[in-house]
Amino acid sequence: MTTPSAPSAAGRDLPHPHRSEIRLEGVLHALADPMRLAVVRRLAAGPAEQSCSALDLPVSKSTTTHHFRVLRECGVIRQTYRGTAKLNRLRRDDLQALFPGLLDSVLAAAQAEAVRRA
Amino acid sequence: MTTPSAPSAAGRDLPHPHRSEIRLEGVLHALADPMRLAVVRRLAAGPAEQSCSALDLPVSKSTTTHHFRVLRECGVIRQTYRGTAKLNRLRRDDLQALFPGLLDSVLAAAQAEAVRRA
């Protein structure tokens, strides 16, 4: 079937909360899970856009999908399709505008704790 | 029934995690709940030490106790008995030493969101 008005590369759209809909408690809840915090740390440290499978979490595919969905629905990451892959990137600008310094503090805290535990 | 090894009167001690035992994910989890975040905000804004009942949360006494316990066990607050009341205060120093700027960022974010919603 021919998609009339949809470009093939980005045919599927995913729902994202608008900047004004992002809630602090949602962001904190999303970051409070170790698996999701690890995802955010790697998105912050590595390339700006990374696919779900590139992060290779130590859980099943289903669970990986679940965590990425939580991060997206809470406004922490933005997801876009690119062929069969889905690319993820941090919503740094939106988070910085809403909660200045919060993301950086959490990332620095995570880094500090990782160093401390090593 | 006479408690044989009754903990002596004024010396009721409550277990607190040592500074080195405080985990980032625990702190974030504690702060992700709206009720607990409200408690922390009021402890930060008001007098340094406030009793449990002084905050007058819109939940039952049992639930209030539960939330204070979570905050204490995650290392966010310190609780000490004073007569019949129990005084709560933020562990600002410990949190600042472990995760510099984190608590202030969260408090500022909560304040910003409260203003935005008004």
Add this chain to the structure above:
DNA sequence: GCCGTACTACGACGAGTATCGTATGACTGC
């Protein structure tokens, strides 16, 4: 068209948690 890859949707299960009511313990003041 057919197959492989990447991700999703759905249902299920166990663990954790937020809430409550009631009963209990600790302290203060009479």
Add this chain to the structure above:
DNA sequence: GCAGTCATACGATACTCGTCGTAGTACGGC
């Protein structure tokens, strides 16, 4: 001693969440 206040402990309940497996959809290449 007795009563009142503050907070706790315990059990119950309903809900959320993290995890999985299986079945299914979308895309790209053969």
